Amino acid sequence: MTEISIIGTGNVAFHLSKELSSKKIDFKVFGRNISELKNFKNLFQVETFSLFSGINTQSLVVVCVKDDEIENVVNQLSINQKIVYTSGTLSLNLFKKRKNIGVFYPLQTFSKKRLIDFSQVPILIEANTKEFSDELVIFASKISSRVEFADSETRKKIHLAAVFANNFTNHILNISKNLMEKNNLDWDLLKPLIKETFSKIIEGKNPELLQTGPAKRLDFNTIKIQSDQLDGFEKLIYENITNSIIETHKK
Amino acid sequence: MTEISIIGTGNVAFHLSKELSSKKIDFKVFGRNISELKNFKNLFQVETFSLFSGINTQSLVVVCVKDDEIENVVNQLSINQKIVYTSGTLSLNLFKKRKNIGVFYPLQTFSKKRLIDFSQVPILIEANTKEFSDELVIFASKISSRVEFADSETRKKIHLAAVFANNFTNHILNISKNLMEKNNLDWDLLKPLIKETFSKIIEGKNPELLQTGPAKRLDFNTIKIQSDQLDGFEKLIYENITNSIIETHKK
Numbered sequence: 001m002t003e004i005s006i007i008g009t010g011n012v013a014f015h016l017s018k019e020l021s022s023k024k025i026d027f028k029v030f031g032r033n034i035s036e037l038k039n040f041k042n043l044f045q046v047e048t049f050s051l052f053s054g055i056n057t058q059s060l061v062v063v064c065v066k067d068d069e070i071e072n073v074v075n076q077l078s079i080n081q082k083i084v085y086t087s088g089t090l091s092l093n094l095f096k097k098r099k100n101i102g103v104f105y106p107l108q109t110f111s112k113k114r115l116i117d118f119s120q121v122p123i124l125i126e127a128n129t130k131e132f133s134d135e136l137v138i139f140a141s142k143i144s145s146r147v148e149f150a151d152s153e154t155r156k157k158i159h160l161a162a163v164f165a166n167n168f169t170n171h172i173l174n175i176s177k178n179l180m181e182k183n184n185l186d187w188d189l190l191k192p193l194i195k196e197t198f199s200k201i202i203e204g205k206n207p208e209l210l211q212t213g214p215a216k217r218l219d220f221n222t223i224k225i226q227s228d229q230l231d232g233f234e235k236l237i238y239e240n241i242t243n244s245i246i247e248t249h250k251k
Numbered sequence: 252m253t254e255i256s257i258i259g260t261g262n263v264a265f266h267l268s269k270e271l272s273s274k275k276i277d278f279k280v281f282g283r284n285i286s287e288l289k290n291f292k293n294l295f296q297v298e299t300f301s302l303f304s305g306i307n308t309q310s311l312v313v314v315c316v317k318d319d320e321i322e323n324v325v326n327q328l329s330i331n332q333k334i335v336y337t338s339g340t341l342s343l344n345l346f347k348k349r350k351n352i353g354v355f356y357p358l359q360t361f362s363k364k365r366l367i368d369f370s371q372v373p374i375l376i377e378a379n380t381k382e383f384s385d386e387l388v389i390f391a392s393k394i395s396s397r398v399e400f401a402d403s404e405t406r407k408k409i410h411l412a413a414v415f416a417n418n419f420t421n422h423i424l425n426i427s428k429n430l431m432e433k434n435n436l437d438w439d440l441l442k443p444l445i446k447e448t449f450s451k452i453i454e455g456k457n458p459e460l461l462q463t464g465p466a467k468r469l470d471f472n473t474i475k476i477q478s479d480q481l482d483g484f485e486k487l488i489y490e491n492i493t494n495s496i497i498e499t500h501k502k
Contacts, residue, residue, distance in 0.1 A: 011463070067470050089465075089473045108444055109463050114451065120443050148440070157434045158441075160477045164427035165441045166448045167464030168492045169420045174458035174499065176415035183408045189399070190409075190416045191453060192371050193359055197417045198449035200365065202442060207425035212262065212360050213418030214340075219318050222340045226411045233495035240491055241419045244484035248425065 001025055001142070002082075002135075005055045007073055008064035009036035011110035012086050016062065017044045019118045019143055030055060052076055060139065062086065062104060074098070084127075084136060088159025091152040092126055102127030102136050105155055106144075109166045118143050124150040124158065175234055208248065215245035252276055252393070253333075253386075256306045258324055259315035260287035262361035263337050267313065268295050270369045270394055281306060303327055311390065313337065313355060325349070335378075335387060339410025342403040343377055353378030353387050356406055357395075360417045369394050375401040375409065426485055459499065466496035 004020055004027035006013050013029065020027045021044040029040045029048045037048040055061060055077065063073050063085040070085045071094060077083060079097070084104040095101040103126040108116060123140040125147060127133035133149070140147040150158060173194070180187045200210055214222040223242055230238050255271055255278035257264050264280065271278045272295040280291045280299045288299040306312060306328065314324050314336040321336045322345060328334060330348070335355040346352040354377040361367060374391040376398060378384035384400070391398040401409060424445065431438045451461055465473040474493055481489050 066468055067465070067473050087473075089476055107440060109447055109461070111451070111456075111461055111463070114456075116447070122440050122443065146443075154434070154436065156476065157430065157480070158436060159473075160480055161427045161430040161436070161438075162441055162444055163464055163477060164423050164430065164489075165445050167462065167466065167496070168423050168488075169445075170448055170452075170458050170461055170463075171492055171496050171499070172415050172419050172423060173452055174462070175495075176412045177458060179408065179412040179415065183405070185405065185409060185412070187412075189358060189373050190413055192373065192397075193413055194416050194420075194449065195453050196360055196367070197421055198445065198453075200362070201421075201424055202446050202449075205362075205365075207421050207428060210360070210362055210421055211418070211425070212362070212421075213414055214318070215418065215422075217317055222318050222338075222410075225340055225407065226414060229408070229411055233491055233498060236491045237419075237488070237495060238415075240484055240487045241422055244426070244488060245418070245422050247484060248422070 001139070003027065003056055003059040004139075005030060005059040005061045006064060007031065007052070007061060009033050009040060010064060010066075011112055012106065013062075013064035014040075014112050015110045015116050015118065016064065016106075016143075017046060020044075021046065023142060025142065028054070028056070028059075055081070057081060060084065060135075071095075074101070082132065082135075088162065089156050091156070092128060093152065095128070098128065100127075100129065100132045102132055103152075103155065104136060104140060105150070105159075107158065107162060109170075119145050122146040122148060124148055124155050126151055126155065172237075175237070179234075211245060211249060213245070215242040216249055218246065252390070254278065254307055254310040255390075256281060256310040256312045257315060258282065258303070258312060260284050260291060261315060261317075262363055263357065264313075264315035265291070265363050266361045266367050266369065267315065267357075267394075268297060271295075272297065274393060276393065279305070279307075279310075306332070308332060311335065311386075322346075325352070333383065333386075339413065340407050342407070343379060344403065346379070349379065351378070351380065351383045353383055354403075354406065355387060355391060356401070356410075358409065358413060360421075370396050373397040373399060375399055375406050377402055377406065423488075426488070430485075462496060462500060464496070466493040467500055469497065 007030045009031040031037050041048045061083045067087045067090050080099050082100040084102040105124040107122040121144050123144045125136045177187045258281045260282040282288050292299045312334045318338045318341050331350050333351040335353040356375040358373040372395050374395045376387045428438045
């Protein structure tokens with residue numbers, strides 16, 4: 001197995017390092033954040049570097065940085081270096097001049113404080129050559145049992161659906177929590193409801209058929225009372241989602 | 252135990268009937284929907300009636316109809332009848348002339364096709380007299396281990412937080428599903444992500460600290476690419492939640 005060079009010390013780099021370390025796959029970590037590099041060194045017994053000059057030119061580089069820093073990082077590496085990046089949205093077309101460039105997109109939300117079973121994380125693969133693509137599949141299959149190909153257009157669509165499924169539901173739950181807590185109410189009271197909401201989805205029920213609530217019932221009196229309790233973005237979100245539910249279920 | 256008269260044949264009436272039946276608590280069901288009444292009769296071996304004249308005046312009536320039909324139903328019943336309704340938002344102030352009126356609000360989302368463990372469903376109680384309130388607590392405690400008092404103002408706030416926690420997250424998941432399916436992509440690919448999203452919340456993590464994604468990272472290039480893929484309410488929802496995440500995490 002080729003050595004891996006991870007660039008970045010964020011959540012994706014962290015979980016990938018943890019996984020490579022547990023699988024005894026050789027890797028090194030490169031980043032600008034000195035204190036995070038120290039954490040990685042201590043946690044994963046891995047060599048860390050703050051300069052890219054230490055990158056083995058035969059290694060596979062996994063760029064785990066913010067989308068708008070990826071191009072800049074890639075451009076600092078040798079034209080022959082094998083490189084993948086982990087973005088859901090950035091198109092491979094941006095890197096037409098590279099010899100070996102690809103995407104290794106793990107479809108999951110990562111927090112450093114939480115364990116992830118990487119074997120169940122879908123990994124979406126794309127590469128600019130058949131040979132490099134095959135190599136990436138071999139690498140990804142060592143980490144996950146759910147490796148799939150997705151071109152840039154498809155990956156972009158999946159990423160958008162993932163933003164709704166994770167980022168947006170999480171923020172809506174945060175609004176729910178804040179609505180309780182600003183009234184000194186215990187958010188735990190809603191936990192059985194939240195558990196039921198998502199258990200149904202995980203079990204395979206269709207959310208369209210599960211929809212309940214004032215908007216679904218066209219209970220405009222309750223909708224007015226609820227909207228009047230809100231302001232700012234919370235009010236706008238309330239009104240838009242309510243109208244969207246009404247439109248969806250009118251069909 | 253007083254006999255229970257359930258008015259309505261919707262999701263709440265269904266699950267309450269199921270629970271009373273399994274607990275061998277005497278009850279009858281009253282409704283307008285003849286075919287649903289037949290279902291209730293068959294499923295729960297219960298007497299059903301299409302006219303309120305059959306209601307035992309000594310029974311406790313549980314009104315399980317849409318919010319905007321509750322007043323109309325209550326007004327058709329004897330002034331001495333003991334009545335509770337199951338609404339999250341309707342204020343008890345609307346019924347000042349009644350002798351025994353109260354609220355029995357189960358904080359859960361109910362679908363007929365799915366089993367509910369009623370013992371874990373928080374039931375919020377309110378009543379216009381101390382005696383009736385005590386009676387309702389005794390009744391509710393036969394069904395759930397999580398019985399709490401909540402006045403109309405508090406219940407209204409909890410209901411609003413519940414609409415975000417259930418109705419809105421469910422609809423956001425439905426948008427996510429539709430975004431995948433209209434591109435012939437399998438929504439199951441997102442299930443590990445959805446499972447992780449909600450497992451964290453159920454385990455007690457704070458959603459504010461779990462937030463990830465383009466809005467959290469201020470990745471405006473990706474936000475633009477994603478917003479451009481949407482139109483109608485989906486675009487409005489995308490933009491408002493994105494702006495709300497940015498505002499929340501700017502603090």
